[in-house]
Amino acid sequence: MIIHDTQESVYTTTEVAEITGFSLRQLDYWARERMIMPSFQQAHGSGSRRLYTVEDLVQLNIVRQLKKHNWSTQKIHKAIETLKDIGQQVMSFVLETLLEEIKSTTSALGIDKPIDADDAPVEVAQMGGREPCY
Numbered sequence: 488m489i490i491h492d493t494q495e496s497v498y499t500t501t502e503v504a505e506i507t508g509f510s511l512r513q514l515d516y517w518a519r520e521r522m523i524m525p526s527f528q529q530a531h532g533s534g535s536r537r538l539y540t541v542e543d544l545v546q547l548n549i550v551r552q553l554k555k556h557n558w559s560t561q562k563i564h565k566a567i568e569t570l571k572d573i574g575q576q577v578m579s580f581v582l583e584t585l586l587e588e589i590k591s592t593t594s595a596l597g598i599d600k601p602i603d604a605d606d607a608p609v610e611v612a613q614m615g616g617r618e619p620c621y
Contacts, residue, residue, distance in 0.1 A: 497527045497538040507547045522564045523547060 504511050517523040517539055523546055528538035539547075546567070553563050 495527070495540065498544065500525075500537050500539070503539045503544065503547065506544060507551060509547065509551070520564070522555055522560075522567060523550065 500511060500514050503509070504514060518525060518593040523543065525539040526543050527540050528536070548599055570581065
């Protein structure tokens with residue numbers, strides 16, 4: 488296990504194989520087929536390595552459970568793609584709803600500043616990481 492500056496634990500393909508019981512060949516196949524890809528780092532040619540996060544381990548654990556129930560690789564792949572699509576649609580809806588809520592709240596409070604997500608981190612960074620107090 489490797490711990491990076493963000494304190495996020497990441498795992499090599501060998502470690503993931505040991506943890507999940509999948510072979511290196513299976514993990515490689517799924518990554519190349521873009522079925523279950525390592526979230527932290529993709530392989531970038533010969534000699535580079537894939538790095539997986541805890542969330543990837545959770546996905547692989549789900550796949551292992553489905554395999555135990557005789558799901559085919561194709562059926563698992565389709566289920567993962569469907570869940571990803573649904574998740575993206577839900578996140579898009581949630582973000583739109585939150586943005587509208589923020590706009591209406593700031594309008595009601597008389598704070599009619601345009602909301603631009605790209606500006607927020609710059610402001611905080613310029614203040615040494617501290618949020619402004621109002």
